Amino acid sequence: MENFTWNSDTVQVEGLKVTQVSVYPVFFFFLLSYILIISANIGILVVIFIDKNLHQPMYLLFCNMPINDIIGSTNIMPRLLSDILRPPSERLISYYECVLQAFTSHMFGTAAYTILMIMAFDRYVAICNPLRYAAIMTNNIVAMLTMSAWGTAFVLVGILLGLTIRLNRCRTVITNPYCDNPSIFKLSCESVFINNIYGLTFTVVLLTASIGSIVLTYGKITAVCVTSKSKSLNSKALKTCSTHLMSYMIMFFCGMLIVILHRFPQLSDYRKLSAILFHVIPGSLNPVIYGVQSKEIRTFLSKLIQPRKVS
Template sequence: MENRSYFRNEILRIEGLRITQYSAYPVFILLFLTYLFIMVSNLGIVMMIVVEKALHKPMYLLFCNLPVNDALNATVVLPGLLKDILAESDRYISYAACVIQAFGVHTFNTCTHSILIIMAFDRYVAICNPLRYNTIMTNKMVVRLSVIAWVAAAVPVIILLALTLRLSHCTSTILNPYCDNPSLFKLSCDNLSVNQIFGVFITVVVLIISISCISLTYLKIAHVCLKNQNSTLKSKAIKTCSTHLILYLIHFGCSCTVIILHRFSAYEELRNLASILIYVIPTSLNPVIYGLQTKEIRHWIEQIFLRRKVIPG
């Protein structure tokens, strides 16, 4: 018990982020501006949907989950990295804080998959069952789907971290730029087979479920569009589904890159870079792609700039 309590109060050293003295400030400025853009763009879209009554539709209310998740996802990692870049000494973090960060890292990344699945379901109902859309996609259904998306992401992460917490430690150095589950269980010299197998199992299950659900949804949508000769329906399907598919492919590609590189210790520097970019690329591109491709959001943004342009005159 005393030994276990010691581990819980242990201070860990994170050495995954290696930046030279000359590149520290340019990297800091670039990362800071990116983080600022991520927060302003994502939270701006959320506020836009909350304020504008015309956007109080299931499609946009479900989408609200994504920018909120992106803002939280970036906040879990990027502020700590910004602090580390300016610090001249190594970064130290308590074991408890490291576990909390790992929980956020995995939950928010997994939640992106579940959010995109419920968004795909909304598009399926809108295109394949338009007459029943308002009956199916009620406010109660929107809340239910949103809760399912977040809970489904958190539960497997809790199990993963519970398996890691049972391990003893033989080192106190995190080789990643931030805390995640693989970095935590690699602190132990115990048999890690259960952690590795279950970690791979959860990853594969999440990817298979997301790929299967979204593929099935798009196949059904494509079938309806090919069967129906309505050009308006086809145009609507292409616009809404292409945006959703681009968001999914960006996140899927970034996630797979990090997962694959985690299995090869020889590419540690590349893995560290990819581990950071996964919190930069999807979180900054999602609001831009969705905002530019969605007619109502684009129109609302244009109205804001037009009002500001007219008022001074």
């Protein structure tokens, strides 16, 4: 279905190439993954909301992560599940719905990095300036950090998609399991030089800023831990920083895999799968990582699980 109609209001999503034998196993795998992501992340949010001991800047900033994971998975998974059960010719979506899905998808990926950056700042203040932590990390600062993380992502992605929707379209097939910016501007027969330049600049700036913030904050945290003789401080730094760093590395490698596979058209099937896993793996692992590492969350959950003693 490669109709050369100009600015068609409907486009076809190529989706995953799934054989008849593997349709239902693949469907149930992604369905269970989606249920796990939603239930685990909502569970973490409920725990933080209920337990007043968790009403601390670290956990309030962390709340942005499960919210982002819920948005990211809900943006693609329900439609992906329905498309798996449909023949390719019926995987149709309106162009403007496709743009909205692409915007939300890139918001998810960008916000994941900006949220991890503000969390790195919180860890830096907590470990390097523990006596001033309460004075620095006030509710207003937490709110400002949260708005800056989402606001920065919104502006960057808004420009990214704005440059794409200005293009006329002469194709109608999205060569991806869901709509994203590269697959949308590939619908155009016009020059996409500006789109490629901004997309490359966007990626470089985001990765440089995120890696730079991680290196800077963790370098100072490491220096404090090396010079400090406090075992409790070093233990706290190791637990909180290892959790944060693990989440960052998972997101970084999942994102870089997509960027690398985009350069190899012959590996399009692997690129499609990696694009879906980018929304599945971090959202599935983040609640587990933070739930296991956080003593406060473990304590709250243990109280719920342990049966009450009968007097």
